[in-house]
Structure formats: C-alpha cells, structure tokens
Amino acid sequence: MTTAPEAVRVRTDPDPYEQYLISQAIRVGDLVYLSGQAAVDSHGNIVGAGDFDAQAAQVFANLKAVLEAAGSSMDRIVKVTIYLTDMANFGRIMELRAQHFSKPYPADTIVEVKALALPEFKIEIEAIGLVGGTIRDT
Known part of the structure; x- marks a missing residue:
C-alpha cells in the first residue's frame, strides 16, 4: 500500500x-507550489508602487527566497503563471524571463488581469518548483 505524500507549509522568516x-x-513530495508572489518586502510593505521594474525585481526576489526556503531554486521552476495588470509590459516580462529563467524554460502562462490583490500591484507570479529529481531538455 502506498502512502500519500505529506504536505508541508513553506515559509520565510x-x-x-x-x-x-x-x-x-506548500511542498508536496518533490513539488513545491508557490502562492502568487507580489511586490512586498519581507515585512509586508509594498515595494515600487507605480514602478513596474521595481515591482518585478521584488517579485523575482520573493520567488527565489520562497523556493530556497523549500529546498528548491529558480532553475528548478517547472511552471509559472504571470499576472500583469497591463499587457504593455509583455515585452519587459519576456526580457526578465530571459534574465531569471534558463533552459529548459518553465512552462508559462501570462495573463492580463483587471486588478491584483492590492491596487498598487502591477505584477504577480505564482510558480511550481521541483525539489528533487531532474529537469532536462528533450
């Protein structure tokens, strides 16, 4: 009989x-499911209100910190969903993807939304990362 994997909350301090x-x-087995990461610092303060690049930098820093807390890393991301409040930032997000992700690139969905959790937010990224195992290109 197989036992279901344990689900463990992951957090930074x-x-x-x-x-x-x-x-x-939440880490389940060798996968870690990240909540949408927004432009907040470690104390919950909004970073870069009105500045897409400043917000994106904080979002990617938050992704990295939570992945590392789970025993993973940016190069272990298998799927991201990127929420933008303005698709005019699509070109910039493509540049940022090239800076933060490497081959084989994660599966990705980019969507424009009317609003995010707080009106100041311009970007939010949720991700699924691999903790064990390997990621390879075919």
Whole structure:
C-alpha cells in the first residue's frame, strides 16, 4: 500500500503573507507550489508602487527566497503563471524571463488581469518548483 505524500507549509522568516492568512508555499513530495508572489518586502510593505521594474525585481526576489526556503531554486521552476495588470509590459516580462529563467524554460502562462490583490500591484507570479529529481531538455 502506498502512502500519500505529506504536505508541508513553506515559509520565510519573517513571513509577509501571514497577515493575509496565506501560505507562501506548500511542498508536496518533490513539488513545491508557490502562492502568487507580489511586490512586498519581507515585512509586508509594498515595494515600487507605480514602478513596474521595481515591482518585478521584488517579485523575482520573493520567488527565489520562497523556493530556497523549500529546498528548491529558480532553475528548478517547472511552471509559472504571470499576472500583469497591463499587457504593455509583455515585452519587459519576456526580457526578465530571459534574465531569471534558463533552459529548459518553465512552462508559462501570462495573463492580463483587471486588478491584483492590492491596487498598487502591477505584477504577480505564482510558480511550481521541483525539489528533487531532474529537469532536462528533450
């Protein structure tokens, strides 16, 4: 009989999502499922209000921190969903993807949304990362 994998909450210290009753990530077996990462610092303060590049830098820093807390890393991401409040930033997000992701690139969905959790947010990224195993190009 096989046992189901254990689900474990992943968090950084301090945990800026605690105030919103959200887990930063949940690890299930060799996969870690990250909540949408937004432009907040480790104390929950908004970073870069009105500045897409500043927000994107914070979002990618948050992804990295949560992945590392789970025992993973940016090069272990298998899937991302990127939410933008303005698709005019699509070209910039493509440049940032090239800076932060490497081959084999993660599966990706980019969508424009009317709004995110807070009106100041311009970008949010959720991800699924691999903790064990290998990622290879075919």
